[in-house]
Amino acid sequence: MEEYTFRPSTDSLDDPPNSRLFLVTSKSIAEDVIREHFSIYGEIQDIWVVKDKQTKESKGVSFVKFAKSSQACRAMEEMHGKCLAEGTKPIKVFIAQSRASGSHRDVEDEELTRIFVMIPKSFTEEDLKETFKEFGDIEYCIIIKNKTTGESKGLGYVRYQRPSQAATAIENCDKTFRAILAEPRNKNVSSENEYFGNSRADHGVNDPGMSAYPFDGSNYSMGDVRGADIITRCLMVSSRASITQEQLYGLFDLIPGMEYCEVQRDPYGFSKGQAMIRYNNLGSAIYAKEKLHGFEYPPGNRLAVSYVDDGEDRSSPVGKMAMQLVAAQMMSMVWSGPAGAQLMKTGAGYPPPAIPQIPRVQTDVALPPPKKMAPSDSRVKERLFVVFNPAPLPVDVLEDVFCRFGALLEVYLVPGRNVGYMKFAERKSATEAMAALHGKVVNGVKMKVMLADPPKEESHKRQRTY
């Protein structure tokens, strides 16, 4: 263990980065004079006038620690070259070198005015400028692109006129941009990089198309549209393997509007492998039939879904034709995707019935309906640690499943491992997701769902500037 060392709680040396000023003044300038002139720029956490140990005389050097980098930068910009008292020399003001660096070279504006951001691939340089101009005068914006295809890499630089503007952007822009100060271009890779070439650019690890994702239910072709079919809100599900009420409910409830679900039982209480499902609207029933007929659930067990005559009055030929017309339109829409939906909208003269999302998950647990993800700048209140067997589920499936308990912030899969983390903005959402999903199977993948241990406190190598 280390010796006990005193760690001040308020100003941790240079936290946040670039929040401390280095002043060169006349030796007659005292702390109170500095405070007088600098406190208007923000919250001063510490002022230290360096003095000779013996004589106690000022060495004409001081440090001023602000709460924020933007405050320190502003003070530097405004105060550099000013005189703090009659007959004293103009002061010099710089951002202090970080204590650890050991260097006493002046920190130049060049290093303080350019930020590096992560942006959507669709962002143009104009988009970038529009987004970041609210924080200050932009000198230029550049997006890093693939040199051959011209495609954006989702990274950009924004150069501001002044350090305080760059600092303000880093402090206040949306967290999803991950804004940090850009490393200066010149002084590049020499010391801390490996000797073997570039590497590190593209680890193409998690290819979603290749992921171990045994069943997604999307490839099963639909049944023919036969005029003789009766179409009802009521469905019969047949399965050779026995399925519990809860499993079936969870599966068919993925389509909104289910109002009845019951597994048929024989006199001994065992499932006969048949169940009745009813939806409160025809569209959902049609959709369920087309999507779940032939669906493998559990994996290897193909479900058969058919319409059941529910005794509803269908005697009117007009009514029957209308229903079948609706059914045919919906199926063509499913076949041809959104374009078909557009055609139908204009062709039929009335808006199509709402089509639920394609069920992407099959699971042995009844899931609540999906909820919105938490805002991306929310604080992480709880993390779940999930172990997958035999292989991780795709991120989009995990988002779909874990978001249903609310406040899901992010899904992170550890590359090359069968584990991942689910970040939540609410503790309750996390614990409810854990209670509902631990030990359960989704798309053939069994999950262990536990509270994550706190991340290991690594040395603050990567400094964040907010």
Added chain:
DNA sequence: CGACGGGACGC
């Protein structure tokens, strides 16, 4: 038992 990311610029 399984465990902690992501991001760098043709001079």
Added chain:
DNA sequence: CGACGGGACGC
């Protein structure tokens, strides 16, 4: 030229 002190009481 102009660069690194102070000093502490909890889960």
